[in-house]
Amino acid sequence: MHILVIGLNYKTAPVEIRERFAFKEELKESAVQTLKATRSIQECVIVGTCNRTEIYAVVDQLHTGRHYIKTFLAGWFGIAKEEFVDSLYIKEDDEAIRHLFRVVCGLDSMVLGETQILGQIREAFLLSQGLKATGTIFNTLFKQAITLAKRAHSETDIGKNAVSVSYAAIELGKKIFGYFDDKTVVILGAGKMGELTGKHLRANGVNHVIVVNRTFERAQSLADKLDGKAYVMDDLFTALIKADIVISSTGADGYVVTKQDIQSISRKRKHRPLFMIDIAVPRDLDPGINDLDNVYLYDIDDLEGIVEANLQERAREAEKIGIMIGEEVGMFKSWLNTLGVVPLITALREKSVAIQEEAMRNIENKLPELNEKQLRLIRKYSKSIVNQMLHDPLVRMKEMAGQSNGEEALELFVKIFALEEEMKKQKEIKERAESEKTELRFPKLGVSEAPIRS
Amino acid sequence: MWIQSWVFDLTIYIYAASVLLYFSDFMQSNRRVNRSAFWLLAVVWILQTAFFVTQMVVKDYFPVLTLFETLFLYSWIIVSLSLIINYLFKMHLLVFFSNIIGFAVMAIALFANPNATPALSTQLTSELLFIHISLAFISYGALSISSVLSGMYLLQNKLLKEKKWNPLLLKLPSLDILELYAYRLAMIGVPTLLLAIILGMIWAYVVVKHSVWLDPKVLMSLVVIFGYGTYLYQRITASSQGKKLARLNVVAFTTILLNYLVSGSISSFHQWLR
Numbered sequence: 066m067h068i069l070v071i072g073l074n075y076k077t078a079p080v081e082i083r084e085r086f087a088f089k090e091e092l093k094e095s096a097v098q099t100l101k102a103t104r105s106i107q108e109c110v111i112v113g114t115c116n117r118t119e120i121y122a123v124v125d126q127l128h129t130g131r132h133y134i135k136t137f138l139a140g141w142f143g144i145a146k147e148e149f150v151d152s153l154y155i156k157e158d159d160e161a162i163r164h165l166f167r168v169v170c171g172l173d174s175m176v177l178g179e180t181q182i183l184g185q186i187r188e189a190f191l192l193s194q195g196l197k198a199t200g201t202i203f204n205t206l207f208k209q210a211i212t213l214a215k216r217a218h219s220e221t222d223i224g225k226n227a228v229s230v231s232y233a234a235i236e237l238g239k240k241i242f243g244y245f246d247d248k249t250v251v252i253l254g255a256g257k258m259g260e261l262t263g264k265h266l267r268a269n270g271v272n273h274v275i276v277v278n279r280t281f282e283r284a285q286s287l288a289d290k291l292d293g294k295a296y297v298m299d300d301l302f303t304a305l306i307k308a309d310i311v312i313s314s315t316g317a318d319g320y321v322v323t324k325q326d327i328q329s330i331s332r333k334r335k336h337r338p339l340f341m342i343d344i345a346v347p348r349d350l351d352p353g354i355n356d357l358d359n360v361y362l363y364d365i366d367d368l369e370g371i372v373e374a375n376l377q378e379r380a381r382e383a384e385k386i387g388i389m390i391g392e393e394v395g396m397f398k399s400w401l402n403t404l405g406v407v408p409l410i411t412a413l414r415e416k417s418v419a420i421q422e423e424a425m426r427n428i429e430n431k432l433p434e435l436n437e438k439q440l441r442l443i444r445k446y447s448k449s450i451v452n453q454m455l456h457d458p459l460v461r462m463k464e465m466a467g468q469s470n471g472e473e474a475l476e477l478f479v480k481i482f483a484l485e486e487e488m489k490k491q492k493e494i495k496e497r498a499e500s501e502k503t504e505l506r507f508p509k510l511g512v513s514e515a516p517i518r519s
Numbered sequence: 520m521w522i523q524s525w526v527f528d529l530t531i532y533i534y535a536a537s538v539l540l541y542f543s544d545f546m547q548s549n550r551r552v553n554r555s556a557f558w559l560l561a562v563v564w565i566l567q568t569a570f571f572v573t574q575m576v577v578k579d580y581f582p583v584l585t586l587f588e589t590l591f592l593y594s595w596i597i598v599s600l601s602l603i604i605n606y607l608f609k610m611h612l613l614v615f616f617s618n619i620i621g622f623a624v625m626a627i628a629l630f631a632n633p634n635a636t637p638a639l640s641t642q643l644t645s646e647l648l649f650i651h652i653s654l655a656f657i658s659y660g661a662l663s664i665s666s667v668l669s670g671m672y673l674l675q676n677k678l679l680k681e682k683k684w685n686p687l688l689l690k691l692p693s694l695d696i697l698e699l700y701a702y703r704l705a706m707i708g709v710p711t712l713l714l715a716i717i718l719g720m721i722w723a724y725v726v727v728k729h730s731v732w733l734d735p736k737v738l739m740s741l742v743v744i745f746g747y748g749t750y751l752y753q754r755i756t757a758s759s760q761g762k763k764l765a766r767l768n769v770v771a772f773t774t775i776l777l778n779y780l781v782s783g784s785i786s787s788f789h790q791w792l793r
Contacts, residue, residue, distance in 0.1 A: 219550065220549070220550055220551065221548070222548050222686075222689070225689070226689065237679075239693060240675070240679065240688065240691075240693055240694070241679065241693060241694050241695065242693060242694070242695050243692070243693030243694075243695040243696045244695075335757040335760065336757070336758075336759060336760040336761065337760060338694060338695075338760070338761055355680065358761060358762050358763065359760055359761035359762060361679050361680065363682070367682050370682065370684065371684045374684045374685070375684070378686065
């Protein structure tokens, strides 16, 4: 049993390739069912977003798993394998678990630490779970991954800060005003950037917008979009007196607002804090304005500096999450190893019970004079000997299975107690039961190739 | 008595642990550490309250008459206010900064004699005096937190002006919020202080029997009231805002500290605070 991830994302494939591998929403169910019915696949989850297409699978053997997943991708999208194999990445076992944890925490995303992917992976998992395409391993792994991502976002500041210029401006505004409900925004110039920041501010609660432009018509047009008022340049001072936030993006050559201008209206503004954002190049607002008390002036470079600082902060927080992921991978592996112990315990118990039963039959044959009470007593104590003898090996087996070399330890136990036959029998019983279940599960698919699990 | 001493020492240790955890959260954001710090602070409050009540029972008076008792009361008020603020507004940084003051006060109390007897005879103590002192320390508590908020305002203003976008800036509440709560706490602290002074004056007229107007403590108290009066007037009339107002609040608070530490020691009738 192995865990496998095969996929492509924005790092390995350009959008021209990614768009050809996008699972259509309405066909996702069918894709999961087809994949689940594919040879070698025991459990599967398909994650499809605009930046990545990934198949997570539990497979019986790595090489067959890889082969059949690639064949599935080629068949489903109708693209020859040779065309896309170079864009694929393949991660196995520990690396696959680590990859899932990184993806779900947003560490593998284009915008580091974004949370949208958490919802997308959750949906993908629930879809597979609903279709019974997941089992013991993925049910535990994906639940652990989702819990980890929630913890990572709540215990670190990875998703806290803005990573775009417009949002950085909003964040700065919030540092000054807290809320924008009763604040007035003045947009100088009816350009695209001013409009975008104005829209963000409106979405964040600003109710009063004034657009100031040389031509009244353009000012009116933007003001209509933002549900605000339009002023011409002659009314600039009236607008500035009302303003709490000023966004300037005119195409003027010189400064549109100088330090003296702001000084002269400071009294009329009752010294209220003023946040000024200059996104024009060349700049519209005199840099000397920032020297005035209660006035905060930020130009485009300052805002980009904030974005950069936030990205660095996210990278620092990502390191913390990396440590969490390391711990979680270890925990999952321990659990996974103990999973292998269950059939071994059953096999050992069955063998010991068989030996004890055999011994009881021999006693009954050789000592026919024993009455029922005596036989019951012998049965009871012989069972007790077997149980006591098995107790310590079973405890040790569980302990060792959780360690890094758990698989080797389990193999050793199989050899020591000569359980090969019992293990084989158990495997056959399990396979029979699963294949019967699968045939019942997909009666309408008409998949000619019956799922074979070795 | 040894149990009281033991409780006081334990409180100091737990308080230190809480402040250290808040410091750790301040340096490297960690919500779990922050939560632990908060619960330790809650334990500190319980122990302080228990200690205060025990003192009241053992000494058979409201324990606010000696230096140790007043420092202890002041520390208790700061812990109480910071717990309320943390519960209502989740300003973790304010709790941290306030409790640096609270812990320092408690540590200073460690050096004062907890068993000192009040210098005033029982004939000179009255309900009026207890109310005067209690109100004064309630106002000190409110004005301390107010000045911490103004200090945070000045710090944030500096960071914003210098465009230093760092984790510290991200942890600070907005300027508007800091300014608003500093003002509200001053609005609670100033009238309370004024009331405390008026009651103190009445007590002095009744008990001290000589003019107290030229006493340094009284004169300095008038300076404190003038400082805070100016702050409130400028805030209400909007003749000044933001940085200037915050600076004025911090300056006014330093006059309180001077009044308590310096004027108190040279006052002719505040000598009972020892």
